[in-house]
Amino acid sequence: MRASALLLLFAMGLGVMAPGCIPAIGIPPSEMVQATPALLSLPEPASGTQHTLAPPHTLPVAETHGAARMSDGIELPYVQWRPTLRPVEGIVVALHGFNDYRNAFATVGPLLAASGQAVYAYDQRGFGLNQRAGHWGGVERMTADLSQITDLVHAKHPGKPITLLGLSMGGAVVLSALAAPIPPAADRAILVAPAVWGRATMPFYQRAALWLGAHTVPWMTLTGRGLKRWASDHLDMLRRLGRDPLVVKETRIEAIWGLVNLMDAALEAGPPAAVPSLILYGQHDQIVPAQPLCRLLDRDWAQAPYQPRMALYPEGWHMLLRDLNGPVVLRDVMAWLEDRKVALPSGSEAPGGWPDGLCGPRRIVAPAP
Template sequence: MIGLARLAAVILVVVMAACAPRLVPPGPPIAAPALNHDHILTADGIQLPIRRWLPDREPTAVVLALHGFNDYSNAFAGPGGYLAERGIAVYAYDQRGFGEAPNRGLWPGTRGLASDVGAAVRLLAARHPGKPIYLLGESMGGAVAMVASTGPASPPVDGIILSAPAVWGRSTMNVFERSALWLFSRTVPWMVVSGRGLKITPSDNMEMLRALSRDPLVIKETRIDTIHGLVDLMDAAAAAAARLSVPALVLYGERDEIVPPRATYAMLGRLPEPGAAQRVAIYPRGYHMLMRDLQAEVVLTDVVSWIENGTAPLPSGADRRAATVLADILGGAAPKPTWEHGGGLPRVAGPAVSE
């Protein structure tokens, strides 16, 4: 019996090793990074499609925008146009594994995503010498911005804007969520799941959500091992909060149904200087996709104001709302989520909805 038990254990280990999560990291450097008209050429020779929204005059600042999970650079069409009209140049590229970038649907690794940010920032600094450069990350893009800004080769930016950053790491998941992720990523990592059927509202902008559901470049079904990689990234981002020294504006909506309040507030509690170098804005009517919600202009006006003067009060008053909320929560009161969250796999924080 002992022999059979050992044999079964060996077989289980072999099977689980064969089903390990798939990772497609960057390859060895073979080229000099370059900013071309329609793509960024990376050091390992792949092309990341890029979009840009430029003002009709010399820009006052430059923003590198990083899209969220399962989305792509076109996510910033609205925000990019808004900022460009106010003199701010905006660039956004399809991150590895998303949009029209190579290896669509496969996870490139946290380090690979962060290294691309550093290369892109340096290319933009060369294209716009002397101009302040900011990172703007939505959801997963916010997590990438946090990791990139706190790593050993952090890019030279003047500030980062984190819109509903994806910081739902394992420390703020319950045991059922962690266990399900561990089990499925090691037994059926190739299996795909979707958000269809989940009663989640990522935004109150239904027209925008329907357009995303029809967009073929938005990923609708996600591999389990890609979700596993996303959670690894969120772990790293949550841990990076304590090392965040660059000026930051953190945006969060109280109606966010993608990133749980407990995860966001835990991250905010780790910031070294909330209210000083790091500013927080909380929007009572805001959902996860703040910059594409129906009240997007309120949020974008705050973003422009912060870029122009990082110490001035925000026009919307969302910074004052944040001060009140955080004083209660970080002062000892428990956060009070406005929505229920069940067990199982972490929610796929993609933007697609069924029509």
């Protein structure tokens, strides 16, 4: 999730209020169609048309581009990286953060592919090269997109374990989707700084300010200029993001409202209990506060099939995989993908899935009925 977007919640006191009054803005009803979901091949982008933030690599990895057609006819652009000198051992479906797009994985994707994973990173509805970029697609539609894409990838790679990798807002989509009555057909989940700053953890003035803006000027756009908060310590990477034309720079209030609705749903859903999961968070995260994350983790796991594993990185910021400390985090991800029971190489794992230094003594909060 990009700092200049989510930090609008700090800048204007915008944060929260009850969902339901502002409609999600996606495809106009007159343009809605019924279509058969499919993975479509696209020609390779012409030289100079990609907005790649990573330098060219010489890894034994193939890169292809396509579009995932959803049941309503929308086609979500995606990029796939796959190993060329070894068999595919697993599949990673990668979801970017707020105001970002699939290029969030331009460095991580090839490295994961070189380790044996086939990585599919797609532009979520309302972002990147999608129609109506900058408009919010809706929680139900975004989680349905994830389920449909997971089904398509599963059909293309039968028998291979599927991992959902969500960054910030992408993590919130994963949490919400896995809590749905019919969750995505995934085997594992990795949540990197998941966006769970829901209404239950915000003060009244923030809820009131967002409600007022969303109900009076939902079309108004805001920026995070002048804020003294940072998403990462990798300043050169942040500058390149600022120059990337596909990264949303001015955020509509209705999109912030939609994001908070999503974070509400993710916080209420809680960590995945039916599939193994890994949750990663940076000690210096200035975008998603610690309190919501601690509330997310503080559940009764006595009856759950799986308790999430959690790592806290003392040198980590919000954009953990793109921070200067990113290679350390990526090694942990790769180790967990290879063997989810192995100790993380960084030694940053919180015993029992609870970071005492961040959250204090554990206080069990039962999930909402």
